[in-house]
Each structure stands twice: as C-alpha cells, then as structure tokens.
Amino acid sequence: MAPVDPHSFTESTQPATTHIALTLYFDFPSSTIHASALFTLQTPHSGPFFLDTRSLTIHSALHADQAIPFSLSATSDPIKGTLLTLTLSNHSSFILTFSTSPSSSALQWLLPPQTCNKTHPYVYTQCQAIHARSIFPSHDTPARRIRYSAILNIPSELSAVMAANHVTRRPPRDDDAPALASLNLNWCSQDRVVEEFVMEQPVPPYLFAFAVGQLGNREVGPRTRVYAEEGSAVLDSAAKEFEGTEDMIREGEKLFGEYDWERFDLLVLPPSFPYGGMENPKMVFLTPTVIKGDGSGAQVVAHELAHSWTGNLITNKTNEHFWLNEGFTTYAERRIVEAVQGEKRATLNVGIGWRGLNEEVERFKDNLEFTKLKNNQQGIDPDDVYSQVPYEKGFQFLFRIERQVGRSAFDEFLKKYIAKFKFQSIDTDTFLDFLKENIPGIEKQIDLVLWTEGTGIPSDAYEPELIVYKTIVSLANEAATGRMPGEDEVADWQGQEWELYLDNLPKSIEASQIVALDSRHKLSESKDYEVKVSFLQRAILCGCKEYYGEVEKTLKEVGRMKYLRPLYTALVKGSEEDKVFAKRVFSEARECYHPIAQSVVVSIFSKHM
Known part of the structure; x- marks a missing residue:
C-alpha cells in the first residue's frame, strides 16, 4: 500500500476517479444535505477501494442496482477523518448515497438573522485544505483531479452558484434522483427548484464550491459578474470596487497565457467567510472586508485571478x-x-x-x-x-x-x-x-x-528598496523616540501605507503613543480592516483597555482568520483578564464563525492557555 498524500487515505495502486455526478438535496431546517454520487473510475477495479470521508452517513453503495459491500473505519483519524472501504468486483463505476452532518467542517449554514438581508437562510462551502470529504466521499487530495456535474435541489425562493458552468434552473423531475428514493425526500415539491452545473476541466477536490442563498448579481465585465445577497448594499459596492477586473484578466493573459476557465465571476459572501478570498475556478469567493471603497480591494481579486494559472491550472x-x-x-x-x-x-x-x-x-x-x-x-x-x-x-x-x-x-x-x-x-x-x-x-x-x-x-x-517603502519604515522606527508622523507626511496615505507603518512599529512603543496616534488619525475607526486590526493588535499588546470594546465588536462582526488569529493571539498572551475576555467573546461569537475558523481559535486557546 502506498498513500499518495499524508492527509488522505487515497492509495496509488487504486484507480483514480475521473468524474463524479452529484445530486444534492438541501434541507435547511436540519442543516443537512442528502445526496447521491455516481463515481466513474479511470479503469475497472477489483478488491478494496478507499475514499476519504468526514462526518458523513453512508446509506448505500450500488452498481447496476446490486449492493456493493462497504464499511467505515471504526475510529476516525483526527486529521484524515473516516476511511470508507468499498469492495469492488471489476467495477468501473458505482453509486453512493449519503448525508452530510450539521457539523460538516466544509459547510457553514447561516440562519436568516446571520445574513445581510435577514430574511432567508444561506449555506456556503470552504473545502481547502482537506474539507471536501465532509461534503461527499472522495479522493480528497490535490494529487487526484476530477471532473464533475451537479444537480442542486433547493427552496425555490433561493438561488445557487457553483465553481462550475451553470446549465439551467428548472422544476425538479422524478428521474433526477432515483438513488435517493429510499430517503423519502420531498424532491418534486412545488416550493423546490433544481439548478444544474457542470465542471468540464479537471480540478482538485478542494476547489469544489457552491453557495445557496437569496443572491443577486451585477455585470462588471464581459467575463465577470459580481454576486452577493440581493438587496444588500454589498452588491453595489462590490460591483464598483471590482469594475476593473477585466483589465486584470487581460494583463494576466499577457503575462501567463490564455485564461482557460471561460468565466471569472466573483461571489461576496457573508462576513463569516474565513479567508480573504478563495480561488474557486469560474466563481471566486470573497470576504466583504475586501470592499474598501477605494479600489484597493481589487488586489485580493488579483491574487485569486492569478490562481487561475498557478494553483488551479498547476496544483501542488x-x-x-x-x-x-x-x-x-x-x-x-x-x-x-x-x-x-x-x-x-x-x-x-x-x-x-x-x-x-x-x-x-x-x-x-x-x-x-x-x-x-x-x-x-x-x-x-x-x-x-x-x-x-x-x-x-x-x-x-x-x-x-x-x-x-x-x-x-x-x-x-x-x-x-x-x-x-x-x-x-x-x-x-x-x-x-x-x-x-x-x-x-x-x-x-x-x-x-x-x-x-x-x-x-x-x-x-529581498527587502524592498523603493523610497516610499523606506520612508514609511523609517517613520515607524522613529516611534521609538516618541515621534508620530505629521499630517503632511500621511496626507496621501491609503490603507497599504498605514498597514506597513503599523506592522513596523517597534515593540517598545507605549500605550500613550498608541492613544495619541489614534486621536490624530482615527485608526481604530478605519473602514479598512487591514488597518483597523493591525492597530487593535498593537493596542492589545500595549494594554490599551479603552479599545477593547472595538476589539470585541470586530471579533463579532467578521470571521476572516487573518483578523481573528492576531487579535485572539494577542489577547491570550496577555493578562488573566485578557484571557477571560477572549474566552467570553469567542463563546458569544463562535456560532458566527465558519467551522474552520472555530477550530483555529480553539487551537490558539489550547496553545496559550
């Protein structure tokens, strides 16, 4: 036996899955997806066949209506999850039926009060690094690329997007999900609708992605729509922030070759999304914190766009x-x-x-x-x-x-x-x-x-040598002498300049200087979270208790790990009072964080408390 990846049960001696046809029924009241998947293998296989799972209930395994023996490992590996073993007999395809768990590490189910419009529920995925296995059984390793199709059965008042080509939106049919018949789902209810998608290019499983909610969109270019919750201010703001996306795509093509994914659409998720962006092909996922009002948030889009060549085309x-x-x-x-x-x-x-x-x-x-x-x-x-x-x-x-x-x-x-x-x-x-x-x-x-x-x-x-970089770093170092930058020196600064300045402040800076800096430049009130969080982290490290209200507000309104990690780490490294504060805030904010972010904060606590 030769595992191909330390994070997967996938064996090199077993054939790869070349295509998965998924049928997904979304049950919002139970935060569960009931599903079937038709697996097509590269070559027929006899004997044990391994798939990665985590927190999945497997209902059946079939080939041509004949049951296939299967078993789940008695214990779950804390990293890899639970091994699903099928016993195949010269099979090149098979169908699994299964259900996700409300505790799926890839899914965040949001109740209406947790969304922007406060009227409809929402669910979205985050499969990187090894969380696709908590949505469907798979060879959940970037070493194995797959093509897939998907039928999503959702409440009719909602819509779905995927990191795939949208085929159609239509009423459900009885023949959509024969493998799920035994689960007695209300598949063809009049208040349900089906959305179909197809991914024709082979992608690693961590790039599998969807979102379901009350979504609207705006055209911003010939290859790009921006999606966000319908009726929210986020949608119009995002369309303005990312109106230059096509220019970036063209520059990328000049540098790296043809763009091979047809569409480059953008979905701005609720604030709980744990990353700045996720490069899901055809449908990039973004945190609303990248919308800064000055176009600088487009730099995150540039990063996710660049993945279209390095990461999505060529993968580790x-x-x-x-x-x-x-x-x-x-x-x-x-x-x-x-x-x-x-x-x-x-x-x-x-x-x-x-x-x-x-x-x-x-x-x-x-x-x-x-x-x-x-x-x-x-x-x-x-x-x-x-x-x-x-x-x-x-x-x-x-x-x-x-x-x-x-x-x-x-x-x-x-x-x-x-x-x-x-x-x-x-x-x-x-x-x-x-x-x-x-x-x-x-x-x-x-x-x-x-x-x-x-x-x-x-x-x-290489440390940059550009004069503007050296000037900002020099100004930050001068804080050790008590000198703060004057109005004329920061008149044209944007978020990047302030972030660079704050990141380079000496550790010896005193609380009074932090307060004076904020009094002059209002950094704790910045709409740019890069600036705000960098400032609040410094305030915590200096023991500036007057900013803890803003720290609490920030930790409760965003779930991006780039912000959670430094703020919680600074708190748990502080006084006993700071640790108690951190625990209370996390207990109150936890359900608003994605499961991945929850686990990261828990690991910070376990390491430092």
Whole structure:
C-alpha cells in the first residue's frame, strides 16, 4: 500500500476517479444535505477501494442496482477523518448515497438573522485544505483531479452558484434522483427548484464550491459578474470596487497565457467567510472586508485571478508543496498589480509581505520545519500550520530567480512552465527539474536546496528598496523616540501605507503613543480592516483597555482568520483578564464563525492557555 498524500487515505495502486455526478438535496431546517454520487473510475477495479470521508452517513453503495459491500473505519483519524472501504468486483463505476452532518467542517449554514438581508437562510462551502470529504466521499487530495456535474435541489425562493458552468434552473423531475428514493425526500415539491452545473476541466477536490442563498448579481465585465445577497448594499459596492477586473484578466493573459476557465465571476459572501478570498475556478469567493471603497480591494481579486494559472491550472500535489500554489500566485498577483496599479502599489505589497514573513518565521521558531517551502506534514493538520511562509518565502524564491536571470527570461520560463504542466498536480522536485532543464546552470547561481528545504529566510532574499517603502519604515522606527508622523507626511496615505507603518512599529512603543496616534488619525475607526486590526493588535499588546470594546465588536462582526488569529493571539498572551475576555467573546461569537475558523481559535486557546 502506498498513500499518495499524508492527509488522505487515497492509495496509488487504486484507480483514480475521473468524474463524479452529484445530486444534492438541501434541507435547511436540519442543516443537512442528502445526496447521491455516481463515481466513474479511470479503469475497472477489483478488491478494496478507499475514499476519504468526514462526518458523513453512508446509506448505500450500488452498481447496476446490486449492493456493493462497504464499511467505515471504526475510529476516525483526527486529521484524515473516516476511511470508507468499498469492495469492488471489476467495477468501473458505482453509486453512493449519503448525508452530510450539521457539523460538516466544509459547510457553514447561516440562519436568516446571520445574513445581510435577514430574511432567508444561506449555506456556503470552504473545502481547502482537506474539507471536501465532509461534503461527499472522495479522493480528497490535490494529487487526484476530477471532473464533475451537479444537480442542486433547493427552496425555490433561493438561488445557487457553483465553481462550475451553470446549465439551467428548472422544476425538479422524478428521474433526477432515483438513488435517493429510499430517503423519502420531498424532491418534486412545488416550493423546490433544481439548478444544474457542470465542471468540464479537471480540478482538485478542494476547489469544489457552491453557495445557496437569496443572491443577486451585477455585470462588471464581459467575463465577470459580481454576486452577493440581493438587496444588500454589498452588491453595489462590490460591483464598483471590482469594475476593473477585466483589465486584470487581460494583463494576466499577457503575462501567463490564455485564461482557460471561460468565466471569472466573483461571489461576496457573508462576513463569516474565513479567508480573504478563495480561488474557486469560474466563481471566486470573497470576504466583504475586501470592499474598501477605494479600489484597493481589487488586489485580493488579483491574487485569486492569478490562481487561475498557478494553483488551479498547476496544483501542488500535496500540502507539503503548498508554496507551488501560493508562492507562484503571490508573485503573479504582484506582477498583475504592478501592470494595472503601478510599481508603488506592488512594492508596498512586497514590503507588507516581507514584514509578515519575518513574523511568521518568529512564530515557528520552535518548529522551523514549517519555515521550509518543502516540508513534512505527516501527522499534521494543514489548517494548523497555515501561514504566510509559502506565500512570501515562495514569492521571494521566485523573485530571486527573476533577479538572477532577468525579467524577460523569467517571463518566458513561466509561460513554458504553465503550458507544460497545465491541469496537472506536481511537487517541488518536478518544478526544480524543469527549472534546471530550462535555465541551465541556475543551481550554480542560486542555492536551490537551501531555498526549498532550508529553514528561515535565506540571506539573498529581498527587502524592498523603493523610497516610499523606506520612508514609511523609517517613520515607524522613529516611534521609538516618541515621534508620530505629521499630517503632511500621511496626507496621501491609503490603507497599504498605514498597514506597513503599523506592522513596523517597534515593540517598545507605549500605550500613550498608541492613544495619541489614534486621536490624530482615527485608526481604530478605519473602514479598512487591514488597518483597523493591525492597530487593535498593537493596542492589545500595549494594554490599551479603552479599545477593547472595538476589539470585541470586530471579533463579532467578521470571521476572516487573518483578523481573528492576531487579535485572539494577542489577547491570550496577555493578562488573566485578557484571557477571560477572549474566552467570553469567542463563546458569544463562535456560532458566527465558519467551522474552520472555530477550530483555529480553539487551537490558539489550547496553545496559550
């Protein structure tokens, strides 16, 4: 037996699933999906066949109406979940019927009061890194790519979107779900509707995504619609914020080749969404916190767009090579931002990332394995070691190669790389072999092993040299002497400049300086959460209790882990009073967080309390 991924039960000796035809019935009152799935295998198989599951109830396994023996492992692995074993007899296809659990780690079910319009329920997915298995049995590893179709049976007052092509919206039919007949679902009720989707390109399971709610949309470009809750202010704001999306797509095509996904639609989710964005192909998911009113939120869109080439077209084979997704995408994002918004914006992003990388290396000082690009995650939950290292160290590695060979030569290499490995999942060694083959002698100019397998930050990494970057960092350092920036010095600052300034403030800064800074510049009231959270984190570390009301409000109104992690970490590292405060806030806010975010906060508490 040879597992292909430390986070999956998938065996290399067993055939891959090439297509899954899903039928999903959404039962909002019970926060459950009842489903069937027709699996098509690459080749017929006899003997044990393994699939990943988590918190699923398996009702039946069939081939041509004949039962297939199956079993679930008696115990559940805390990371991989529960092993589903089927006993096949030269089968190349089979049908499973199953139901999700209300505790599915990929799904957040929202009651009407938790939504923007307060009138209808909502459910959405987040499958990265290994949560697709809590929606349907699968080879839940990026090493195995699948095509799929889906029939979603939902209440008629709602609509659905998927990271797939929309086929039709129609009344339910009796022949939609014969495999689900034994569950006695009210499939053809007059108050139900069916939405059909198809994904024709092979994708890793973590890119499976849908959302169901009262959704509206606005056209913002020839390939892009923005979706959000109908009737909410978010929809119009998002359409304005992302009106330049087509320009970014065109720049991406110039840099990296043809856009292979037909559509690039955007769904702005409720505030509980745990990430800034998720690169689901054809339908990117976004947090509403990226809508800042000045267009700067489009930089998150640039990142998710860049994934259309690096991550979605070419995918890391396992999470131990996650930098192949995120390092490449961070590099690509900054190239797109530079082309559309200018070198200054791109360089400020590099500066913010540089500071973040240094902080993450400090975070992992007791376990430097996770400061490597290529690391060992055997027995490790990828959510527990999620960090900026694969993003920023990966970016630094690629930027080091660009500086060595020149931008034009590196651009040519990137296009070759994407064309060679599109719709494949690869590992670090595959990339390095291709790099050495196409840029002969590069291993003599750059220590490739140190960059990919070494810990920490290599000495030939790059801290930005742009004058505006150095000026902001210098102003932040001057805070150690008590000097705060004057009005004239910050007159043209946007969120990025303030974020960079706050991130570089010395640890020795006093509470009185934090209060004075806020009194002058109103940072605690910023509509830009990057700025607001960075300021509140500093306020907590300085013991500024007058801002704890704003901290509580922030922790209760957004579920993005980028904000939860620093605020809860700062609190639990503080006084006993701070820890009690953190526990109370979490107990009151918990149900408004996605299950992934809940588990991250719990892990912060367990580590520091």
